[in-house]
Amino acid sequence: MATRPALRRLWNWLAPRLRRGLTFWRRSIQARVVASTVVLSAVVVSGVGWILLQQTRDGLVRHRVEVVQGEVDAEVADAQDRLAAASGTEVNVGRQQRDLVDPIIERGDSRGYSVVLAGPEGQDPPLRNGGGEYSSGLDLVSVPESLEAHFDGVNRATAWTYTQIVRRNADGIHREPGVIVGSQVQLPADGKTYTLYFLFPLTEEKDTLALVTRALLTAAGLLLALVAGLTWLVTRQVVTPIRMARQVAERLAAGRLQERLQVSGEDDLARLAYSFNQMATNLQRQIRQLEELSWVQRRFVSDVSHELRTPLTTVRMASDVLHDAREDFDPATARSAELMQAELDRFENLLVDLLEISRFDAGAAVLSTENVHLGDVVRRVVEAAQPLADQRGVRVVVQEPAVPVRADVDVRRVERIVRNLVTNAIDHALADDPTEAVLVRLASDDEAAAITVRDHGVGLAPGEASMVFNRFWRSDPARTRTSGGTGLGLAIAQEDAHLHGGWLQAWGRTGQGAQFRLTVPRHAGGTLRHSPLPLIPEDAVSSDAAIVVGPSGVVPALEEGP
Template sequence: MRLPRLPEPTRRALTFWRRSIQARVVISTVLLSAVVFSVVGWFLLQQTRDGLLENRVDAVVAEANGGTAAARKLLDSAVGTDSDADTQRQQLAATIIQRGETRGFSAVLFGPSEPGSRIVDGGATFTPGLDTSSVPDSLQAHFDQDTSTAWTYTDIETTDPDGTTSEEPGIVVASQVTLPADSETYTLYYLFPLDEQAETLALVTRALLTAAVLLLVLVAGMTWLVTRQVVTPIRLARRVAERLAAGQLQERLKVSGEDDLARLATSFNQMASNLQRQIRQLEELSRVQRRFVSDVSHELRTPLTTVRMASDVLHDARADFDPVTARAAELLQTELDRFETLLADLLEISRFDAGAAVLEVDNLDLGAVARRVVDATAPLAQQRGVRVVVRAPEEPCLAEADVRRVERIVRNLVTNAIDHAAVDGEDAGIVVQVAGDDHAAAIAVRDHGVGLAPGESSMVFNRFWRADPARARTSGGTGLGLSIALEDTHLHGGWLQAWGRPGEGAQFRLTLPRRAGSVLRHSPLPLVPTDVAEPVS
């Protein structure tokens, strides 16, 4: 299944991330710093919150105990003077509620309190606007078995005179008193809001967030500056290395200071100087070698022409010689033919080395080229007892190429296949296959001879290389044919590849672009023959 194409901004961001080490270092440092700041900030907020709540709990418990003590004192002073329980209860509730209004808390007086009784059952007097559901059931249930003062957190719900309902966190403190008039136990609930603590915590949170953002910006800036000091020399070294690779061997890095980067730049410059010196030496040696080959090849033509003329005279008069002399004249003629071919190949190689080879591009039918080459090499194939078959499509397989050079490539491949083809059995044959598509055209030459050992498919194009030095060349080759064929192929911008396996023969594939100057991306023919079984692993 093909994945959907990413949007252009995303692809640019990913490319920038892959190519910029400075961006990766800065972003990674900022992200790690953000994680650290988050953990530290959360810890500080927790500590601040716990400290604020602990202080507030101590304060509200002390305030509640003070209110309960004042209530008990008020009740003690009323003993004997007022025996009406309702009056005492109302006076106690009014006193507690008024105290709460002046000191910023709400109050609830509930009673008589009995095990299992709750405020919802009735009998509660409370601060106006307070929702008695703000007192948790868990705190009310505390007095079913215990009479000690208790507290808990809650959400205090209140209703304003205009009907607006609000809710805020708070603390509920509960304690019990005994009413003298009826000797019943009543429970006092003090509800203290935590709005000041919430404001303080919000202020601390904003301060920590502001500080974290500023610290992240500072960390990003410092990381950018630090990495810039390291990345900038690396980028300069990359640019200089690219210019060196482009042939500007005089380029050097600027050395400043004595730190590690300065020593690296010094070592880089020394390496560049050594490479420049060695490359120039190699260029000079290559130039001398090419000049030597070219000069020797040209100088040999004059004496070779003289020897050729004398050899022709002797060869034409061999019928008048004794058998030994006649045989010597024939051998001389044969070796002179091979020597002339070798000399021509050396001159061609020298032109490739000197960069003087040029193409004469024309529309070329590879199928017609294959047939002409097979017809030209038919006597050699008959001599070897090898059958050569051409498999080409009926329609022309056209490509923009140099006819002379392509014919030379195919002729080298076919004669090389005849030299190494099997001469007995059903496999005594060579198949020349032609195919093409909209972008490329190809010729594959398949033989069923000795094949190639592992690693020899890349060495077979080396100059004067032979798979079997003891094997005779039926076609009288010079050892430079495949090397010249490879150079001709590269001149076209094509591919010349070899496949072989011992005992299963070999296949050479020539692939050319349909249009001169185009870039090859595939070949219409497989490199590995279809009649070859894959090895079992």
């Protein structure tokens, strides 16, 4: 249990460093190129080094075996000569065995190899149980059983194999790799065939191979370090201009349109920097032109809107006089007076909307917030729109929770948003289906308040959801609108929602109607993360997309906010 706090402290210390390392790895193409180059180089160097070590080891062992076989052949020839010289005298078998092996053991002790003399076939005890003569300190397990089995008869050819030479002394047991060579000789004293085993250690070859291995590892380490350094320098020459271009692009995106890259040389990167600067210059010029054009357009709309108010007021006064006296006119003139009054109302509404749009464009729109019950605002809008709903034969139903839905909002602007949504829903609803009503719902939580307006009318065709908030856009320009909209209602509603730091979202499907959702923070200046009401109606497929209009503009979204 005591280890858990220590592990937790270790993780708390390690986690931020891991995150910084992962962030650096994701963002640094230079680090990834260097790492991948070093890894690939390490794989190649390891493969080449392994091949070189294998070839070196095989060469050392092959040379050692050739030398050993030559030395064994010389020893066996000398032994046979000595045995042949003593064959004419009566010699004890044991004495002849010692005369045979003792000189070889003495030379082996001086030259670094060991000797074992194994008795003839059927000797009791066998070699592994102590039979035979051998060099001092040698353990007979050093003789492989496979090689013993090779010399289980007479007239066997000389053979060799690898073995583990085991020696026992006062310091303990020592093991070392070696080569063992076996050869048969015939003892004249008894006429039987004996086997001589010569065990040559491979210590020098092992030391040589270790030296070569250390040299290769050192060279590989230095080579990888050199490759890493060269790769870092080469990638730095390419990455540094890219980083400078990124920094300049970020400053351009932040509005510092005068930023440019330094151009030095005539290589591809210099030409890229020159092209980047040309692009930035052209963008700066076009942005300034667009800003000037936008300013001129806004100024024109504002000036025209203000200039039209005076003649409109005069025309309105004359129209009011004619409209009030229409009963004294003939039917055609009276109808003309009514039409003129209606069109003046429409024109005045358009002028008011244009003035509101010009205030948004000029950045002069401000909020006057107060904590209000949004249910009162919705009911007030629905009551005002009831005559239009009765004319169209559409029912409007308001659903609100038992707990009042309150929020800090600009009442005038929220009321204008809801009015636009409700009148649009009534205007697009299907009047011949009394079971389908325009449904207005309210809900709230600790952070946000939401209002949805649902109709079951013609809906929105694919691609139209991205255009419903455009100025002067209509889904069917040729269709008669009994509500007399100007085409700016949803655009103004979008700006009002934006001003509150809220979202205005739209969902629709052809033949299934549409739903609009307004979500605002409950407290002024709050940040939205979700909406208390779903955007997609329960009777619709949940995979449909929507358009979210929030503080950052229009972006695609699903049920929750951006």
